[in-house]
Amino acid sequence: MRVLLIGFGVVGQSFAELVMSERAKLARDFGLKPKIVGVVDSKGAACSPEGIDILNALSSKRSAGSLDKLGGVYVPGMKGLEAIRETDCEVVVENTPTELTKGEPGLSHVRAAMREGRHVICTNKGPLALAMPALMELAHHNEVMFKFSGTVGGGTPVLDFAKKCLEGSEIRSLSGILNGTSNYILSKMSSEGSNMKDVLAEAQKLGYAEADPTYDVGGFDTACKLVIVSNYILGSSLSLKNVQIKGITEVTNERVDKAKAVGNTIKLIGRMEKKATVSPEEIPATHPLNVSGTFNAISFNTHPAGEITLVGKGAGGKETASSVIRDLIEIRRTFAR
Numbered sequence: 001m002r003v004l005l006i007g008f009g010v011v012g013q014s015f016a017e018l019v020m021s022e023r024a025k026l027a028r029d030f031g032l033k034p035k036i037v038g039v040v041d042s043k044g045a046a047c048s049p050e051g052i053d054i055l056n057a058l059s060s061k062r063s064a065g066s067l068d069k070l071g072g073v074y075v076p077g078m079k080g081l082e083a084i085r086e087t088d089c090e091v092v093v094e095n096t097p098t099e100l101t102k103g104e105p106g107l108s109h110v111r112a113a114m115r116e117g118r119h120v121i122c123t124n125k126g127p128l129a130l131a132m133p134a135l136m137e138l139a140h141h142n143e144v145m146f147k148f149s150g151t152v153g154g155g156t157p158v159l160d161f162a163k164k165c166l167e168g169s170e171i172r173s174l175s176g177i178l179n180g181t182s183n184y185i186l187s188k189m190s191s192e193g194s195n196m197k198d199v200l201a202e203a204q205k206l207g208y209a210e211a212d213p214t215y216d217v218g219g220f221d222t223a224c225k226l227v228i229v230s231n232y233i234l235g236s237s238l239s240l241k242n243v244q245i246k247g248i249t250e251v252t253n254e255r256v257d258k259a260k261a262v263g264n265t266i267k268l269i270g271r272m273e274k275k276a277t278v279s280p281e282e283i284p285a286t287h288p289l290n291v292s293g294t295f296n297a298i299s300f301n302t303h304p305a306g307e308i309t310l311v312g313k314g315a316g317g318k319e320t321a322s323s324v325i326r327d328l329i330e331i332r333r334t335f336a337r
Contacts, residue, residue, distance in 0.1 A: 001332060004038040004047075004087045004118075006080045006109055007095030008061055011123055011150070012039070014317035015093065015324050016054045022325070032332045038087040039067060045078035046070045047087050080109045084116060091331060093324055094122045100220055100240060103130040110135060114142045121327045123150035123320055129224035129240045132231050145334060147327035152178065152225045155319030156312025157326065158298055162233045169302040171233055175271040176298030177289055178225040180314040181209045181216035182248050182268040186280075187292040189256045190265050196251065208294055208315075219247035219268060219278040226270035226278060229298070238276055246279040265290055 003019075005012055019026075019034050026032040038047040039057055043066040046052055053070065060069035067074050084092060092113035096106045103126040110127050113120050120139070122128065127135060128148055139146035152158045162171060177183050181203055188199040200217065203209040215221045223243040230236045248268050259266050259282045267289060269281045283289060288309035291297045296314030299307050313319050 001032065001034050001091060001328065002037045002089040003034050003328075004040070004083060004089040004092045004113075005036055005095065006040045006083070006092060007097070007124070008039050008041040008057075008067070009095065009097070010317035011320045011324075012041075012093075012095045013058055013061065014321035015095070016058060018318070018321050018325055020054050026325070026329075030329050030332060031336065032329055034328060037089055038083050040078065040080045040083045041067060044068070044074060044076040045080075045083045046074040047078075047083060048073040049088060080105060081112050084109065084112045084118070089118060091119045091121060091328065094120060094124050094127070096124050098124055098126045098129075098215065098221075098224070100126055100129060100215070100224070103127045107131060110146075111138060114138050114144050114146070117142060117144060119145040119331050120147070121150075121324055121331075122146070122148045123324065125151045125221070125224040125228065128228045128231075131239065132228065133237045133239075136231075145331050147330060148228065149327055150320045150323035152228050153296055153298070153310075153323075154313055154315045155322045156296060156310065156314065157323070158229065158296075158310060158312075159232055160326070161310050162229075162300060166300060166302060166305075166308065169305050171300050171302050173271075173273040173301045174229060174233065174298060175269055175273075175289065175301075176226075176229075177267055177291060177296055178229075178270045178298065178314065179216055179219075179222045179268060180294030180296060181213065182219075182222070183291065183296070183314075184208050184294045185217070186248060186251065186256070186266055186268065189251070189253060190260055191292070193253065193257075195253055196248070217247050217249055219245045222268060222270040222278045223276075226272060226276055230272040230276060233300075234272060236272070236276075243276040243278060245277075248280050251280050260285075
């Protein structure tokens with residue numbers, strides 16, 4: 001299966017490493033033989049029908065910040081749209097950074113790939129948060145698969161769990177802690193009494209938060225994931241504008257201490273019941289959603305089974321890259337059928 005990889009940051013590089021290290025297992029257990037025939041980053045693209053030398057690509061990116069050490073297969077300045085048009089492949093993996101104003105350039109990449117008849121795996125939340133119903137329709141129209149399990153839960157299979165393991169149950173509503181950075185901050189404020197400014201700086205130092213943490217602490221990342229989960233699992237037709245969003249920036253140590261004094265804790269909860277909301281909520285310390293650190297947790301209110309909660313790591317390069325492999329396996333299985 002020939003793969004064009006757009007975006008060669010942490011997730012893209014982790015995916016390339018997994019393709020190399022798990023090659024024998026993927027072929028033996030799943031009949032999957034992924035070949036990366038193109039890699040695109042912000043400075044250009046390297047494309048070759050024989051496959052890209054992944055070790056050299058990783059070395060070049062990490063030492064020079066670009067793919068120019070790949071020699072003749074590298075074209076400086078080549079954009080993702082051009083690579084999609086000119087590269088023969090079955091699957092396009094879209095890993096560019098999330099952008100929530102227009103969803104670009106990821107949204108254009110996804111649309112172009114589908115129109116070219118390519119299956120798409122997307123770890124970029126922007127296109128789905130802004131235009132998920134339209135993209136699902138476009139994939140159906142062009143008879144291609146659109147997979148995005150890495151957009152929610154990282155390596156934790158939130159979407160597949162709900163679709164496959166809860167099959168036969170009616171999922172009436174859902175709620176969850178869907179952003180590891182915010183959860184890390186609130187956990188530290190509760191357990192150590194630290195103030196938000198100091199914990200945020202620590203989270204940035206550890207790589208849990210970006211230099212601009214607005215998407216995380218402002219609740220927008222949680223809202224994106226809530227849109228994706230609600231549309232995919234509950235069959236809603238939400239976009240980001242339909243979510244009422246309030247982040248954690250106004251959560252004080254005083255509020256955290258008051259909650260703690262009565263056996264509760266403050267968590268940033270994304271909730272889809274009658275409407276979609278994101279806000280800091282006070283929940284019992286014994287509640288299944290009370291996970292610490294960077295963990296994510298999501299509870300499904302089901303009939304007749306009741307509340308079922310899934311907990312796991314919510315982010316990370318290797319974790320999210322594993323979800324891309326999972327999506328590739330599903331595409332391979334569909335081909336086989």
